[in-house]
Amino acid sequence: METITIQVDPEIAKAYRETEPEKQQKIAMFLNVMLKKAINQKPLLDIMEEASQQAIANGMTPEILESILNDEN
DSSP: OOOOOOOOOHHHHHHHHHSOHHHHHHHHHHHHHHHHHHHTTOOHHHHHHHHHHHHHHTTOOHHHHHHHHHOOO
């Protein structure tokens, strides 16, 4: 894998930097899937469905996603 830099809102950057490495890895996997699908220029619903399936296959659960989205740190 390679590292790239993308711009995000300051609160997102802060929350990402402060989260534990395991959660950072899951976020990175999710973003990798989303970016890969976006580059393929498939319809958004197809991209979202495939990303969801890959996230589930990689251990993402609705509870983990909710925890990530609700994390106020």
